[in-house]
Ligand SMILES: *[C@@H]1O[C@H](CO)[C@@H](O)[C@H](O)[C@H]1NC(C)=O
């Protein structure tokens with residue numbers, strides 16, 4: 001009965017087995033294909049490859065937590081360090097296919113430099129990418145993340161490759177434009193639905209086929225059916241009771257009889273002098289009858305639809321073979337963006353937890369936001385004082 005050292009050992013071994021089993025089950029639930037938090041100092045330099053394509057145009061990344069942070073070590077990430085440069089860097093992992101599985105791509109972006117124009121997106125590539133030759137022309141599977149340029153572009157890209165062509169999402173998704181760390185997540189499911197989350201909140205969701213124009217439409221207007229001639233779809237018509245006033249028509253230009261012939265006018269040189277033409281103040285333009293609601297309006301004609309003969313479903317739009325590289329391939333006017341907490345997994349819950357632990361724990365406190373706001377105001381003050389010079 002006495003538990004000898006041997007018995008205790010067996011018990012401990014049993015417990016360890018159970019723990020191991022638990023860990024294995026846990027691992028079986030979440031496949032983590034890639035995870036990068038830059039926690040080992042210079043170690044990242046062995047895992048990430050700078051492109052050498054047109055190297056003179058490329059800027060360097062450096063590892064830093066930036067000007068402000070929640071945690072000086074955990075918030076370290078790759079920062080773009082030179083203005084008006086291209087950036088191209090990538091990291092390779094064991095190839096996998098997302099066929100029949102959910103694919104989650106997630107990372108954090110912090111534009112602490114008050115970005116005015118620059119990409120903050122990532123790209124996912126197949127195993128055959130030549131990393132040293134990574135450029136904007138390299139074919140990618142997926143492009144995802146924020147892009148800011150001036151007041152026009154402030155969006156989250158979702159672009160999927162299908163049959164060697166990039167298909168961008170049709171829905172506008174607004175990205176964050178402030179200087180804090182934000183978490184961007186793309187989820188692609190085997191039922192061909194997708195979800196974009198920012199800071200673990202849904203920013204867009206839908207069906208890939210509906211929102212990305214991969215396939216021709218399922219239904220088209222029946223070309224054999226024409227709109228009936230008596231179908232009146234004019235919302236408004238001319239008011240038959242509105243008559244053109246008799247004094248309406250006036251010429252647009254008239255002679256300026258108040259003008260005088262200049263003294264130095266010489267008919268034999270300048271030609272015969274005549275009054276110049278001026279705009280007629282009485283001119284009222286072309287007469288238009290008043291518009292009234294059409295009493296015979298029948299609404300938009302419902303064109304009967306038929307199945308599109310050119311449509312055939314594809315249930316594998318979402319799936320990619322040999323997914324093996326994650327990369328940054330961007331241009332930045334003002335550098336300073338920090339990329340961190342990259343994750344590629346098949347498990348939405350794992351990604352959400354990882355997001356909360358990385359971005360959630362290290363996002364800046366209110367006090368730090370306040371400090372940052374003061375810096376921002378100073379920056380704009382300076383900016384505008386320069387403008388008014
Ligand atoms: C590198 O990429 C460029 C641009 O895409 C391409 O023209 C060139 O052929 C590539 N070079 C090699 C060695 O693959």
Ligand SMILES: *[C@@H]1O[C@H](CO)[C@@H](O)[C@H](O)[C@H]1NC(C)=O
Nearest residue numbers: 263264265266267268269270
């Ligand atoms: C008009 O111009 C012609 C040709 O240059 C000249 O011979 C004539 O004297 C001019 N007439 C006047 C009134 O200046």
Ligand SMILES: *[C@@H]1O[C@H](CO)[C@@H](O)[C@H](O)[C@H]1NC(C)=O
Nearest residue numbers: 095126127128320321322323
């Ligand atoms: C995936 O990569 C392997 C090894 O390079 C290759 O044999 C296979 O053809 C690739 N599959 C696709 C679909 O590209």
